[in-house]
Amino acid sequence: DAMVIQNPRYQVTQFGKPVTLSCSQTLNHNVMYWYQQKSSQAPKLLFHYYDKDFNNEADTPDNFQSRRPNTSFCFLDIRSPGLGDAAMYLCATSRDFILEGFFGPGTRLTVL
Amino acid sequence: AQTVTQSQPEMSVQEAETVTLSCTYDTSESDYYLFWYKQPPSRQMILVIRQEAYKQQNATENRFSVNFQKAAKSFSLKISDSQLGDAAMYFCAYRSIGGNQFYFGTGTSLTVIP
Numbered sequence: 312d313a314m315v316i317q318n319p320r321y322q323v324t325q326f327g328k329p330v331t332l333s334c335s336q337t338l339n340h341n342v343m344y345w346y347q348q349k350s351s352q353a354p355k356l357l358f359h360y361y362d363k364d365f366n367n368e369a370d371t372p373d374n375f376q377s378r379r380p381n382t383s384f385c386f387l388d389i390r391s392p393g394l395g396d397a398a399m400y401l402c403a404t405s406r407d408f409i410l411e412g413f414f415g416p417g418t419r420l421t422v423l
Numbered sequence: 424a425q426t427v428t429q430s431q432p433e434m435s436v437q438e439a440e441t442v443t444l445s446c447t448y449d450t451s452e453s454d455y456y457l458f459w460y461k462q463p464p465s466r467q468m469i470l471v472i473r474q475e476a477y478k479q480q481n482a483t484e485n486r487f488s489v490n491f492q493k494a495a496k497s498f499s500l501k502i503s504d505s506q507l508g509d510a511a512m513y514f515c516a517y518r519s520i521g522g523n524q525f526y527f528g529t530g531t532s533l534t535v536i537p
Contacts, residue, residue: 353527353530354527368524408518408521408522412525413470
């Protein structure tokens with residue numbers, strides 16, 4: 312089945328220790344998104360790739376970076392995680408900007 | 424930016440009964456998409472139903488239907504014959520035509536009581 316996969320599902324890191332979250336998709340969608348979702352809050356868009364073009368939201372901290380080496384994979388790098396970065400990170404894909412997005416199961420990040 | 428408001432943080436419904444989740448949004452655009460997503464505990468967000476704003480007819484997917492009131496900027500979700508598997512967080516979302524992101528509400532946690 313075509314799907315969006317995120318690894319790991321749970322990630323624990325220490326304050327200030329870099330961490331990378333991964334997302335892969337078999338849908339061949341050209342747009343990939345990273346959302347941050349804190350407890351009891353709406354998902355918040357961090358950035359997205361339209362093909363190879365990277366688009367950063369204005370209020371996304373510099374601490375967050377992303378890489379998309381090919382159509383199928385996208386990575387979220389948090390260079391120096393703070394306690395406030397503990398959240399669920401959702402990857403999503405879509406074909407262009409039409410209709411609905413397909414979401415992965417998320418990675419829950421804990422910062423100690 | 425568009426805003427989406429879900430005024431019911433939590434709702435509960437008896438199994439087999441009907442429940443309606445509310446959503447309002449603010450936009451100056453005339454055409455757009457609206458969605459309801461379901462996020463079960465520890466599971467991925469999946470699309471429940473979508474509505475194109477230019478369509479006057481309310482969308483329906485099996486037990487799920489919407490009441491889309493464009494003038495009032497209201498988009499409620501009705502779940503009929505509620506089942507235990509319907510228990511989840513439900514998010515209302517807005518997307519512009521050609522827009523690069525979804526604007527989500529804060530969600531409604533639905534509990535289904537056996």
